[in-house]
Amino acid sequence: MNIVRQQRALLFILTIGITLTATSTRAAGPGFSMGGTEGKNGKCLDCHATQGKVGSKFFIDPVQYRHTNHAKIGCPACHDGAVIAGHPAVRKVSTKTDCRICHTDIAEEYARSGHAGKAGCNGCHNPHKAKTPTEICGSDLNKMCAGCHNNYAIMASHAKWLPQAELHIEMLPCITCHTGSVNYVINLYIINRQGIPHLGKFVPAGYDELKRVAGKKDILAMIDTNGDNYISLAELRNFNTNPDYKGLHLQAMMTPETVTHSFRILDNRRDCLFCHASGPGAMQTSYVAVPKEDGTFRKVLVEKGAVLESLNSTPDFYMTGKTRNSILNKIGLLIILGGLVMPVGHGFFRFLSRNIRNRKENGHE
Amino acid sequence: MSEHKKIYLHPLPVRIWHWINALGIITLCITGVQIRFPEYVNICGSYRAAIVLHNWAGLIVALSFSIWFFYYSMSAHNLTELYVPNGQDIKRGILRQAFFYFFLYFFGTPNPHHATPGNKFNPMQKSAYLAIMFVLMPVVSLTGILLMNVAPLRELILTVGGLKVIDILHYLAACSLGAFLFTHVYLTTLGHTPLAHTKAMVTGWEDAE
Numbered sequence: 001m002n003i004v005r006q007q008r009a010l011l012f013i014l015t016i017g018i019t020l021t022a023t024s025t026r027a028a029g030p031g032f033s034m035g036g037t038e039g040k041n042g043k044c045l046d047c048h049a050t051q052g053k054v055g056s057k058f059f060i061d062p063v064q065y066r067h068t069n070h071a072k073i074g075c076p077a078c079h080d081g082a083v084i085a086g087h088p089a090v091r092k093v094s095t096k097t098d099c100r101i102c103h104t105d106i107a108e109e110y111a112r113s114g115h116a117g118k119a120g121c122n123g124c125h126n127p128h129k130a131k132t133p134t135e136i137c138g139s140d141l142n143k144m145c146a147g148c149h150n151n152y153a154i155m156a157s158h159a160k161w162l163p164q165a166e167l168h169i170e171m172l173p174c175i176t177c178h179t180g181s182v183n184y185v186i187n188l189y190i191i192n193r194q195g196i197p198h199l200g201k202f203v204p205a206g207y208d209e210l211k212r213v214a215g216k217k218d219i220l221a222m223i224d225t226n227g228d229n230y231i232s233l234a235e236l237r238n239f240n241t242n243p244d245y246k247g248l249h250l251q252a253m254m255t256p257e258t259v260t261h262s263f264r265i266l267d268n269r270r271d272c273l274f275c276h277a278s279g280p281g282a283m284q285t286s287y288v289a290v291p292k293e294d295g296t297f298r299k300v301l302v303e304k305g306a307v308l309e310s311l312n313s314t315p316d317f318y319m320t321g322k323t324r325n326s327i328l329n330k331i332g333l334l335i336i337l338g339g340l341v342m343p344v345g346h347g348f349f350r351f352l353s354r355n356i357r358n359r360k361e362n363g364h365e
Numbered sequence: 366m367s368e369h370k371k372i373y374l375h376p377l378p379v380r381i382w383h384w385i386n387a388l389g390i391i392t393l394c395i396t397g398v399q400i401r402f403p404e405y406v407n408i409c410g411s412y413r414a415a416i417v418l419h420n421w422a423g424l425i426v427a428l429s430f431s432i433w434f435f436y437y438s439m440s441a442h443n444l445t446e447l448y449v450p451n452g453q454d455i456k457r458g459i460l461r462q463a464f465f466y467f468f469l470y471f472f473g474t475p476n477p478h479h480a481t482p483g484n485k486f487n488p489m490q491k492s493a494y495l496a497i498m499f500v501l502m503p504v505v506s507l508t509g510i511l512l513m514n515v516a517p518l519r520e521l522i523l524t525v526g527g528l529k530v531i532d533i534l535h536y537l538a539a540c541s542l543g544a545f546l547f548t549h550v551y552l553t554t555l556g557h558t559p560l561a562h563t564k565a566m567v568t569g570w571e572d573a574e
Contacts, residue, residue: 161413163413163416163417163420164513164514164515164516166516166517167515167516170516202519202520202523249523249527271412272403272411272412272413272416273403273404273412276403277403277404278404310529311529311530315526315527315529316523316527316528316529317528317529318528318529318532320400320401320416320532321400321401321402321403321404321412324402328533328536328537331537332536332537332540335537335540335541335543336540336543336544337544339543339544339545339546339547339548340544340547342547342548342551342552343547343548343550343551346466346467346551347551349471350471353470353471353472356472357470357471357472357473358473359473360473360474361473
């Protein structure tokens with residue numbers, strides 16, 4: 001009996017020992033400390049940050065990844081650390097984490113949306129490049145949708161009821177109409193001509209090409225000349241009229257102030273007045289999105305009323321009805337009233353002189 | 366009742382053009398006001414309806430303008446003669462006509478200008494129509510075509526200076542045309558009867574004054 005008890009005790013101790021060893025390996029993984037960001041990712045990025053080592057499928061852009069919040073919790077937080085022990089010999093590293101564990105509220109909101117079941121988180125978001133809404137340029141937003149939604153089909157379906165569908169789809173992120181938000185803001189971003197001079201296509205300018213134009217100074221300094229991290233109307237006008245930046249233009253998009261995952265078809269967006277009617281606070285808030293080296297954007301607040309100014313602040317952004325300029329309204333009214341001077345003024349004297357003219361006409365007869 | 370000698374002043378193509386243009390421009394003015402001030406004006410039922418109607422009316426007016434231009438320059442061959450003030454008009458004619466309209470008219474003095482098919486506009490009319498037909502109409506039509514096709518014609522829009530430049534030109538030219546409409550309609554009542562000029566634009570025959 002004693003021998004049996006001794007054998008059971010030894011087996012128990014061995015089991016506990018093996019379990020503890022395995023748990024400690026799983027928790028930290030070889031090369032993964034619980035310290036800084038680099039420590040959590042460094043071992044993985046030794047290989048995965050080099051396309052030549054892992055191929056394009058498993059390549060992680062280190063510049064973009066290090067910027068994400070996911071980099072702060074580290075690779076093992078989402079990927080199965082236990083398998084890493086045999087990696088890369090075993091090669092297979094599964095994703096053990098469900099996005100819903102951390103992003104519960106978003107997941108619940110998404111599950112209630114019309115898009116639920118159509119795509120998972122990875123369908124739209126690359127966790128190794130995930131950006132916060134403030135770090136993304138308006139024109140990049142639609143790239144996520146274009147991954148599944150064919151641009152021509154979208155254009156054709158919208159053209160059935162939407163005038164200038166191509167323009168709307170080009171100038172608006174899908175989420176502006178297909179998610180709800182109380183307020184909307186204007187995001188200005190710099191576009192540059194590429195291809196044939198004077199005929200090439202305008203595309204959002206990236207960090208490298210803007211840096212070449214900016215030279216030694218910061219890209220933002222091309223617009224925010226006094227460096228106060230706030231863009232005045234005068235600074236916008238200077239940027240638009242500066243001959244050094246002749247090929248660059250500011251393009252704008254109307255985006256929701258609060259980004260949500262409540263995707264659905266909103267019938268009130270079919271009413272043009274949802275966007276095209278003016279109001280007391282309409283179009284007062286705008287930002288300029290300036291690209292950063294890591295692929296994200298820095299958004300800088302612009303003085304109120306930029307898109308409502310007549311010409312120089314945002315010369316290529318105009319929404320009929322919404323961004324009408326009040327001074328031009330008054331000038332237009334004066335012109336029309338000028339057209340009434342002749343009928344009213346002349347008509348008045350014509351009325352007063354009716355007897356003289358009648359006598360003259362009768363005298364002739 | 367005095368007997369008026371009749372002259373055939375407005376050929377059929379000109380009359381058709383005039384009334385198509387009139388209907389088109391009135392439609393453009395009404396829909397244009399709704400497009401710019403949608404929260405105050407809703408004549409067409411919806412903003413989309415106003416846009417669609419404005420686009421169609423704009424295309425018709427632009428096409429009608431082209432027909433007018435080609436008719437006078439290619440077929441009638443008297444575009445310059447009718448619409449461009451000559452030296453005499455500039456030296457004396459405009460002042461004489463203005464003096465008539467704003468002074469002599471009220472004393473029953475006859476109009477110094479006698480319309481003929483080859484010279485149907487007085488010097489003031491010529492100057493006004495020169496600005497309207499050779500400046501305002503082309504500006505409002507071309508900017509309208511650009512505004513209707515922002516995405517495909519963006520390159521051209523940027524070359525001109527951007528969407529706002531195009532919009533401002535379109536808006537100011539449209540306001541000027543709208544202003545002219547009041548003066549134009551009023552001046553048609555200055556014939557020997559208030560409707561004499563309007564009838565002439567229907568029948569083609571004008572009473573010689």
